[in-house]
Amino acid sequence: MEIRKQAGWGLGFALLCGLVVVALRQWAEPKSFIPMALLWCFACVAVGSIVGFIFGIPRALQQDVPVPSLPEANGFVSHKNPSGTRYRVNTNLEQISDWLTKIFVGLGLVQLQTLPERLHRAARTIATGLVVEGEKDAGAEPFAMALLLYFLTLGFFGGYLLTRLYLASALAQADAETELPANNERMTGTIGANLDATARGVTSSIQGKE
Numbered sequence: 001m002e003i004r005k006q007a008g009w010g011l012g013f014a015l016l017c018g019l020v021v022v023a024l025r026q027w028a029e030p031k032s033f034i035p036m037a038l039l040w041c042f043a044c045v046a047v048g049s050i051v052g053f054i055f056g057i058p059r060a061l062q063q064d065v066p067v068p069s070l071p072e073a074n075g076f077v078s079h080k081n082p083s084g085t086r087y088r089v090n091t092n093l094e095q096i097s098d099w100l101t102k103i104f105v106g107l108g109l110v111q112l113q114t115l116p117e118r119l120h121r122a123a124r125t126i127a128t129g130l131v132v133e134g135e136k137d138a139g140a141e142p143f144a145m146a147l148l149l150y151f152l153t154l155g156f157f158g159g160y161l162l163t164r165l166y167l168a169s170a171l172a173q174a175d176a177e178t179e180l181p182a183n184n185e186r187m188t189g190t191i192g193a194n195l196d197a198t199a200r201g202v203t204s205s206i207q208g209k210e
């Protein structure tokens with residue numbers, strides 16, 4: 001819980017500092033447009049968070065674990081699920097995350113040489129929205145590049161950390177709550193069957209003595 005609080009406060013502080021710097025820079029430039037700059041900030045954070053979420057989805061452990069049963073001794077019998085039906089966690093989201101992660105990494109490595117040009121192109125696009133239409137600002141494009149890199153990185157780490165810290169525990173808790181009634185039902189059936197066997201054994205012993 002302490003790690004979650006520290007991560008949440010740290011990400012919130014970093015986001016607030018970034019937004020303050022962007023707002024102050026835009027406010028200091030009379031030709032700048034503050035709302036559009038803040039909108040670009042949130043857009044970069046959203047894109048980075050989606051990618052971080054995809055990279056941070058936890059992998060479910062899928063394995064066939066035999067259901068424990070009591071030994072068949074002294075009249076006791078084992079009680080197993082008569083239907084033999086077992087359910088697994090739906091891992092479609094995990095598989096999609098794995099595919100997209102490989103695609104992102106593969107495309108990133110293939111297009112690594114063109115990455116700087118693509119970043120400059122994106123920075124120029126953002127810079128056009130940071131100033132009032134018809135005006136020019138020599139520092140708009142470098143500032144747009146810094147804005148792009150900072151908030152994309154912040155969004156990625158934020159999405160990754162929040163997914164790892166919250167989604168993993170939430171999925172584990174949901175799986176535990178789902179399996180608990182089934183385990184209780186199996187245990188109740190086992191105890192009931194063993195009690196019946198014990199009662200029959202005691203009755204047979206009494207009748208034999210008589």
